[in-house]
Amino acid sequence: MSVRLESLQVSLDTEALFPPVNAQVEAGELLVVMGASGCGKSSLLAAIAGSLTRELTAKGTITLAGERVEHLPMHLRGIGIQFQEDLLFPHLDVAGNLLFGLAAEKPTKSKAQRLELVAQALQSAGLAGYEKRDIATLSGGQKARISLLRSLLAKPKLLLLDEPFSRLDEELRGAFRAFVFTQIKQLQIPAILVSHDRQDCPNPHFYGLEQGRMQGIA
Amino acid sequence: MTYNRRLQLIFGVSIGLLSLFFIVLPIVAGLLGTWLPALGYLPSVGYNQYSWQPTIEMFNHPSTWSSIRLSLGSTVLATCGAFVMSQWLCMQLYRSRSWLWVKHSLGPLLAIPHLAFAIGFAFVIAPSGWLMRLISPQLSGFDIPPDWLIVNDNYALSLSVALVIKEIPFFVLMTLSAMTKLNVDKTLQVAASLGYTHNQGWIKLVFPQLFSSLRLPFYAVLSYSLSVVDLSIVLGPAAPSTFAVLINEWFNQPDLSMRLVGASAASLLLLLLVALIGLFYVVEVLITKHCRDWLVAGVTAKKESKKESEKESRVVAKFLSHSAILVIAASSLLAMSALMVWSFSRQWRFPDLLPTRWSFKNWQRSAEQLIDPLINTALIGLASALLALVMSVIILQWQSQQNKKQAKSTHWVTGIVYFPLLLPQISFLFGIQIMLVALHLEGQLSSMIWVHFLFVLPYCYLSLAKVYLAFDDRYLQLGAMLSQSLWRSFWKVKIPMLFKPLAFSFAVGFAVSVSQYLPSLYVGAGRIETITLESVAAASGSDLRVSAVFAIWQFVLPLIVYALAIFIPQWCFAKRKAMN
Amino acid sequence: MSLFTLFCANKKMNKKQVSRSVAIPTPITPKAKKRYLKPLLLVSSLLSVNALANTTPAQQAWQDTLEQAKNQTVYFNAWGGSETINDYIRWAAKQVKQQHQVTVKLVKVSDAGNVVSKLLAEKSAGRTSDGSVDLMWVNGENFKAMKDNGLLAKAYTQNLPNYTLVDTENKPSTLYDFTTPVDNLEAPWGMAQLVFMYDADRLDKAPTDMTSLLGTLENAKGRFSYPALPNFHGTTFVKQALIELIEDKSLLSKPVVAEDFAKVTEPLWQYLDKLHPLMWRSGRTFPKNAQQMKNLLNDGELFISLSFNPNDASNAIINDELPSSVKTYVHKGGTLGNTHFVAVPFNAKAAAGAKVFANFLMSPQAQLHKADPNVWGDPTVLAMDKLSAVDKASFAQLKLGPATLNASELGKVLLEPHSSWVRALESAWQARYAK
Structure with a gap:
């Protein structure tokens, strides 16, 4: 499983927000995209996910696991996305949130089997037994982890991370970062992370969106 | 074309077609069916020639001018009064201890139908009414009621007061819904940090942002007050009556040529409304222009002594605002209790505070008679509110997917939705009736549901739009990506998260449907009895004991739906803190 | 008494009527008989049996109507x-x-x-x-x-x-x-006839005509009114006043002559100008209808009200809508009646x-x-x-x-004026009192 972006560009009216993006991310790898705020990082992710607002247009190709997806609507692309906010569904409990992503993937699985998967996922995040908890009663760090679990349980072919750490305080941030990176490795999916914070980059190189090329961490 | 755009196009076209066939064309037909007779053309009665005769006759009628003056006066007074009061109350009470209480009392207050309120209110304030009985004969010395002109006064003041009391809760509701869009708390904090008082911050920062959302409700109340018939009959002056009542009289005169005069007066009423709205728009523009400097003039330095007096005036304002709320709540409560007592009375004369003989007969009788009307009312109300809610959601979902530039291009839909709200009912119902009769559709449940839908839709839309459009659609996107289905995400994420406002909007729609009088009268062809038709028929006989029973039923139905709309979401999400 | 003798007795008594009203075809179901044992109904039921025997074309036509009407x-x-x-x-x-x-x-x-x-x-x-x-x-x-x-x-x-x-x-x-x-x-x-109702507890003597109504109100100011025109009862009151006050009553059975209208109705307007200041709310507003006047009479806001049903007061007393002190009266020259x-x-x-x-x-x-x-x-x-x-x-x-x-006691029934008077009176009234 890998993702390849070729000459991907987002423009407002006719003006491109950034130079064309060409990049390839392999399974289990993390591509970090950096840029100052307002340079179009979130728009890049939206273009990949297929959720661009209507004033913006995308150009270029997105190949996911050997398949072109740029013409597909967002819900058929098989991409997961993680925002700064957890965006957990407030009307469902923890298990409900996690099952929501699980449902489409494995419709044939029995309820007990699906609950078992949820329990395992929660365990892996150190949240065993949290199934019946109300979202509103969770701490910020717990919400962030459950939100990520939810994205991962849907078995996406690509995970997009839109500054997922910026809302968390210093202490939590490190732990959650580590959690995210391990999960990506373990599940062997490609991931693209956008950020303006160099600490978010575990790799020696990152992609400079304004420059339009890979750069090393100085 | 991308998937999204195709979806949007399908949405847009279907909304366009739906609104064309179910809203625009019927209303245009209704207007033409009124305008042509206004110009002397009504072949069925033998008027085949266009002429100004009906218009001339209308202006020659002795009551026309004073009647128009009365209507304009009471309309402007009631609308401005209710608007200013409601804004002042919001400003004074926001974040105060009573704020939550105010919010909770909105539902029941809105559920009280205008007519029921008017009947009860008239009894409370009349010289032979409840307040006077409270102090008679001991305190007042009156064995017989004094001959004082309170209800039906010649300046339509009692009518205006009742309208003000009834419209304040509506304006407060609209203000609340407008407030969801902006962060009032933060705005006020910022203002405070810059040295503005609470009131200054509200007037200079919050209110200007709210106003754009309140313009339409303002015009709607203007239109309602100008064209209300049932309320004016009960509380308005009798000689002459308000213009809408006069028009209704003309439409119902035995002399059929008077229908042409009525049609031309109904058209004039529409013109008057357009003029009023235009006038208020100009006033708004002028005020905005002149206040721009004042808005940015900055904080005026305050002396210490002045600050003291400001504190005092704030205490006074608090007291006044609480009193105002109390008056609104008490008058509504008194009016409804008066009806309740009347409904159980057998003999009740001045100056007895309570009936001297009680009876269940009025209720027993209603139990046999009211089953059909109650079922009809509930059915029509539920169906029209549901349709209106679905239509509102379709439109809003479409609008929520538009970007800012395109959002402007969706204004035509909003315009169409609000059209029936701004148009005085009496100005096009005659034509609608002719149209339905021609199509053999009058007196059918489906036509009744449709015509109610017409008037319910704007209220559903109005009460839902702000919250719906403020919804963070990333939830919907996330849901779609997770479940790989937009439809599923819509039903399982967006709709449940918006369940509370959806239910409330449904209840508002239901209440609006229940209170419709003229549409039910003109479209029901008398074959579909509704509780409101029965109420007005009873009120025209004025046996208060029977009218009271009907009026209470008219109130109870929407109240039940309001209660359900509040409790069902609470019960569903009892364990979900963030949902409450 | 057998049904047969009743039938015969009736036939003998009023032969003409029997043949006329034969066509009330009440099907004699056991249930109906049980419920309505009034002789009246039995008679009409039996008559329908008779109808089957000999039918005229008119009877046949009515039979057809009854047949069509079913369901x-x-x-x-x-x-x-x-x-x-x-x-x-x-x-x-x-x-x-x-x-x-x-x-x-x-x-x-x-x-x-x-x-x-x-x-x-x-x-x-x-x-x-x-x-x-x-x-x-x-x-x-x-x-x-x-x-x-x-x-x-x-x-x-x-x-x-x-x-x-x-x-x-x-x-x-x-x-x-x-x-x-x-x-x-x-x-x-x-049938309907204009009657007045007054509360005898509050008014010693009922007026006997329009003029004495003025005198009564001098002592009970504000205790009478009539609904604003074009309300039916209001119009009737004004017509009644016109009949009592107009000089040449024969004009009323003819269509209104526009040129003379102002002149011949002058006594009416003079009267109303005197009456209104003595009326409820000094004549500045009017009750909505006769039913509301009944409520006002009940509360003592009014001492005198009016109705088109001579039994209205009795009925309201039985219903507890009015106190038993309320009495009915008419004007001595008669009052308007209609059907x-x-x-x-x-x-x-x-x-x-x-x-x-x-x-x-x-x-x-x-x-x-x-x-x-x-x-x-x-x-x-x-x-x-x-x-x-x-x-x-x-x-x-x-x-x-x-x-x-x-x-x-109900006295003479006065016929309604020609219908053209209604519009003329209404607009003249409105021009004076509803401007």
Whole structure:
């Protein structure tokens, strides 16, 4: 499983927000995209996910696991996305949130089997037994982890991370970062992370969106 | 074309077609069916020639001018009064201890139908009414009621007061819904940090942002007050009556040529409304222009002594605002209790505070008679509110997917939705009736549901739009990506998260449907009895004991739906803190 | 007493009437017999048996109508402001359901004008059959408007068996509805006469005419009013005043002459100018209708009210709507009277059913029930000398209500002025008092 972006560009009216993006991310790898705020990082992710607002247009190709997806609507692309906010569904409990992503993937699985998967996922995040908890009663760090679990349980072919750490305080941030990176490795999916914070980059190189090329961490 | 755009196009076209066939064309037909007779053309009665005769006759009628003056006066007074009061109350009470209480009392207050309120209110304030009985004969010395002109006064003041009391809760509701869009708390904090008082911050920062959302409700109340018939009959002056009542009289005169005069007066009423709205728009523009400097003039330095007096005036304002709320709540409560007592009375004369003989007969009788009307009312109300809610959601979902530039291009839909709200009912119902009769559709449940839908839709839309459009659609996107289905995400994420406002909007729609009088009268062809038709028929006989029973039923139905709309979401999400 | 002897006795007593009213074809179901053991009904039931023996073409036509009417639903549009009246209509509906399998649905309207409007809209739309109104309660101006505009079905009352019982000789208003010839287009239903009601606890002596009303009000300022025109009762009060005050009363039966109108009505306006300052709220506002005046009378806001039903006060006393101290009075020169009718519109869907119901409303059974002050107390349109002895006796046995005047006390019935006076008086009144 890998993702390849070729000459991907987002423009407002006719003006491109950034130079064309060409990049390839392999399974289990993390591509970090950096840029100052307002340079179009979130728009890049939206273009990949297929959720661009209507004033913006995308150009270029997105190949996911050997398949072109740029013409597909967002819900058929098989991409997961993680925002700064957890965006957990407030009307469902923890298990409900996690099952929501699980449902489409494995419709044939029995309820007990699906609950078992949820329990395992929660365990892996150190949240065993949290199934019946109300979202509103969770701490910020717990919400962030459950939100990520939810994205991962849907078995996406690509995970997009839109500054997922910026809302968390210093202490939590490190732990959650580590959690995210391990999960990506373990599940062997490609991931693209956008950020303006160099600490978010575990790799020696990152992609400079304004420059339009890979750069090393100085 | 991308998937999204195709979806949007399908949405847009279907909304366009739906609104064309179910809203625009019927209303245009209704207007033409009124305008042509206004110009002397009504072949069925033998008027085949266009002429100004009906218009001339209308202006020659002795009551026309004073009647128009009365209507304009009471309309402007009631609308401005209710608007200013409601804004002042919001400003004074926001974040105060009573704020939550105010919010909770909105539902029941809105559920009280205008007519029921008017009947009860008239009894409370009349010289032979409840307040006077409270102090008679001991305190007042009156064995017989004094001959004082309170209800039906010649300046339509009692009518205006009742309208003000009834419209304040509506304006407060609209203000609340407008407030969801902006962060009032933060705005006020910022203002405070810059040295503005609470009131200054509200007037200079919050209110200007709210106003754009309140313009339409303002015009709607203007239109309602100008064209209300049932309320004016009960509380308005009798000689002459308000213009809408006069028009209704003309439409119902035995002399059929008077229908042409009525049609031309109904058209004039529409013109008057357009003029009023235009006038208020100009006033708004002028005020905005002149206040721009004042808005940015900055904080005026305050002396210490002045600050003291400001504190005092704030205490006074608090007291006044609480009193105002109390008056609104008490008058509504008194009016409804008066009806309740009347409904159980057998003999009740001045100056007895309570009936001297009680009876269940009025209720027993209603139990046999009211089953059909109650079922009809509930059915029509539920169906029209549901349709209106679905239509509102379709439109809003479409609008929520538009970007800012395109959002402007969706204004035509909003315009169409609000059209029936701004148009005085009496100005096009005659034509609608002719149209339905021609199509053999009058007196059918489906036509009744449709015509109610017409008037319910704007209220559903109005009460839902702000919250719906403020919804963070990333939830919907996330849901779609997770479940790989937009439809599923819509039903399982967006709709449940918006369940509370959806239910409330449904209840508002239901209440609006229940209170419709003229549409039910003109479209029901008398074959579909509704509780409101029965109420007005009873009120025209004025046996208060029977009218009271009907009026209470008219109130109870929407109240039940309001209660359900509040409790069902609470019960569903009892364990979900963030949902409450 | 066997049914047969009763039948024979009746036949002997009034042969003519039997042959006329033969066509009331009440199917004699055991249930119906059990429920209505009144001799009246038995008679009419037996008569229908007789009808099968020898039928004339008219009888046959009526039989056909009855046949057609079976299982029809009649939408009867009537003013619904009085529960007493609504109850009576529901009672009548039950009877025709049992006797003729005709379902009658009462459509309550706040104004007969609304129904005329509706019919007009149907006519505008070219709906000449399948209309929404089958039968309506109407009289006066509304009838005239319908007649002038072709909103009525063909003349039909001459075919109704019970129409022969109507007192057309002594009750001319059954033939001339506010001076408009009825021409068999509407069936007489009840009689009305303007009466006044006063609270004897609060007023020693009732006025005897318009002039003495002024004197009474000098001592009871603000305790009388009348509904603002064009309300029916308001118009009637002004017409009554005009009749009492105009010099040449013969003008009233003729159409208004516009040039002379101001001059001949001058005494009326002078009178009203004097009356209004003495009235309720000094004449600055008026009650909505006669029903509201009843409430005001109950509370003592008014001492004098008016009604078109001579039994109204009694009925209201029985209902506890008014105190027992309320009495009825009329003016010494007589008061206005008229008849109210039921009419079938031009496009009625269930015309046969409507006719059957109209016929039932004129039957001795229905008229007797209606005249009972405990029920409605509306005076009958029937001629006593045309009724069977049994029916006649039943009418004679009706007790007068506590506040009802007897026939001689009710005095002379004055005929309505020509209908053109109504518009003229209304606009002149509005120009003066509703400007």
